[in-house]
Amino acid sequence: MKISVIGAGNVGATCAHILASKGFAQEVVLVDILEGIPQGKGLDMWEAAPVAGSDTFVSGSNDYAPTAGSDIVVITAGLARKPGMTREDLLAKNTEIVKDVTSNVAKHSPNSILIIISNPLDTMTYVAYKVSGFPHQRVMGMAGILDTARYRSFIAMELKMSVEDISAVVLGGHGDTMVPFPRLTTVGGVPLTDLLPKERIDAIVERTRKGGIEIVNFLKTGSAYYAPAAAAAQMCESIALNKRRVLPCACWLTGEYGLRDLFMGVPAVLGTKGVEKVLEINFSPEEKEAFMKSSEAIRKTMNEAKL
Ligand code: APR
Secondary structure, three states: OEEEEEOOOHHHHHHHHHHHHHOOOOEEEEEOOOOOHHHHHHHHHHHHHHHHOOOOEEEEEOOOHHHOOOOEEEEOOOOOOOOOOOHHHHHHHHHHHHHHHHHHHHHHOOOOEEEEOOOOHHHHHHHHHHHHOOOHHHEEEOOHHHHHHHHHHHHHHHHOOOHHHEEOOEEEOOOOOOEEOHHHOEEOOEEHHHOOOHHHHHHHHHHHHOHHHHHHHHHOOOOOOHHHHHHHHHHHHHHHOOOOEEEEEEEEEEOHHHOEEEEEEEEEEEEOOEEEEEOOOOOOHHHHHHHHHHHHHHHHHHHHOOO
16 A cells, blocks of 8 residues: 655645554655655654554655555645635635646556545545546545544533544535534434534534634644544545545535535545445435535535636
């Protein structure tokens, strides 16, 4: 298992580090346009391997030759948000970056599975799909695991119970229109709606929707990276070990939920072939309305990308 991570900034380097610590890949290659950065970070991570007890070999490069034959490529290259910016403000610049990165990746690793993290997420995943020409099962975006993790972490804080026992799903686009599902959220099998009053749940849902900007406003110089990187590493693990975990990811829809021809966050089975199945939920009328509204927001940004 060879995994390349493109973009050796906050998200990319953190993701490579998590992958190296987990140890299921033989090799992780970091790529960035900044001279010396991927090489330095890669070598530093490899030097941590004896202490971490992992044999995953990490290296870095400014070109794509060392990534050749990757099984999975995680694309994190691009600008990150600063306070006052929406993810959509990154569209023009990140479209150019993701185009450039994807064409290089597709040339060197034509059989790879692509996981996109660059924002605006759903549209950048679409850019990678179009430019790579890969089957849609091999192109996906990381967002739903992150949004769900934020939601679960807020519930755990509120209830003072373990994050591990909070089972939940947040779907739709990776933006203000994302759709958390309190009806489907359970804590050790107990419905969340039996444990918290509606106004507390609504406040958690709202905080989840704004989870990204909350971090940006703290950091000021960039956006979140620990949780996004951990989420992408979980997707890599499910694919690499064929765990077939059911994880919310941005997948290409071909009629599921009555939608087609867009990437959107839905529950997906991730295995060695990539997205092996998209699971459909029977929505309530309000849930359906929120999901459809989210799909419209994604289409608007997709159209603005003018591919
Ligand atoms: N090829 C390779 N790397 C590139 C390219 C390119 N064409 N263009 C930019 N990069 C690199 C930058 O040099 C930088 O090291 O991408 C890296 C981005 O790192 P950060 O600025 O630290 O941003 P990060 O926080 O990692 O976010 C990256 O993920 O979550 C999203 O919105 C976020 O779009 C952003 C992306």
